[in-house]
Amino acid sequence: MLAIETEDLTKDYLVGFWRPRPYRALDHLSLAVEPGEVYGFLGPNGAGKSTAIKLLMQLIFPTSGTARILGRPVGDVKMRRRIGFLPENPAFYDYLTAEELLTYFASLFDIPASVRAARVARVLDEVGIGAERRMRLRSYSKGMVQRVGIAQAIINEPEIVFFDEPMSGLDPLGRRDVRQLMLRLRDRGCTVFFSSHILSDAEALCSQVAIIAQGRLATSGRLSDILGTEVLGWELVVDRVSPDGLALLRAKARALTELPDGRYAADLPPHQPEAALQELAAAGAHVVSLNPLRKTLEDVFVAHAVQTAARETAGL
Secondary structure (H helix, E strand, C coil): CCCEEEEEEEEEEEECCCCCEEEEEEEEEEEEECCCCEEEEECCCCCCHHHHHHHHCCCCCCCEEEEEECCEECCCHHHHCCEEEECCCCCCCCCCEHHHHHHHHHHHCCCCHHHHHHHHHHHHHHCCCCHHHHCEHHHCCHHHHHHHHHHHHHCCCCCEEEEECCCCCCCHHHHHHHHHHHHHHHHCCCEEEEEECCHHHHHHHCCEEEEEECCEEEEEEEHHHHHCCCEEEEEEEEECCCHHHHHHHHHHCCEEEECHHHCEEEEECCCCCHHHHHHHHHCCCEEEEEEEEECCHHHHHHHHHHHHHHHHHHCC
16 A cells, blocks of 8 residues: 555646636646655745645645545545644744643644653654743744644654655754654654755655656656666865876866865766876875765756756747
8 A cells, every 4th residue: 555646636726816817836746655765755946845745635625636645535534643744834823832732732633641741752852842842932943843843743653744845944953853853753664755945855865756847747766766876977086286296187187176275176087087096196196085976866856847947938
């Protein structure tokens, strides 16, 4: 049984006042998400990510197409007890403390009173809310509110959790904490479906991704299959370079960048770099690092975004 399945999911809005016309926010989206994986739902701002998640949460209704979660229709009430959801811009009763808010949500899931306080404390610990848990939410920063939003999404120990831009408003430490939390959820068997335009997070976390642009699915599949293993070049960093070594480096590199402290970064062609390294060593250069350059998720993302924009301009 798939964790999440959509088939030709489509959403049109009427825009305009005097002569409303349809605007397609999501165009025949078909996805299949296996249970127990971290699935990245990626795209630029306005691509349709939040629209798709709102359809799955039944906050809005599709123009056409179908969706199922845990093998059940998205409107099934019993299924909804088994999922968690963080909206893109969470807003809560700001006169409550984090503890009070989480206790309220726990009661909505009928979590027994005997374990409720311990569950709330554990979840707040997991998202990094310490003594602030007894402060009213109106005193929280955006990043702290985001952490509370993540906490309410997992208070019921869901089988699937939907995160809409979970890194929004978080500092680097907060992003690291959330990445670690998502991996822990995966290790417990929870399916994590999250939308994002922060590609480094998706590349570090996901086993599978889908990229959408202007409402259409551009590509989807295993990250390893999408990125491939082909070496596109080599990034070489050297220091203590003599004038002869620098001339040699300029001759062999596709691009050369001067770095602080007398170091240079060279972009070498994809063929084996051993001969170039030997020549540089003979010229007295010291190799600091050598790393293969492969296709990144950003490369794939940008290519599909450009292709989609070109098709849209051409009216296809």
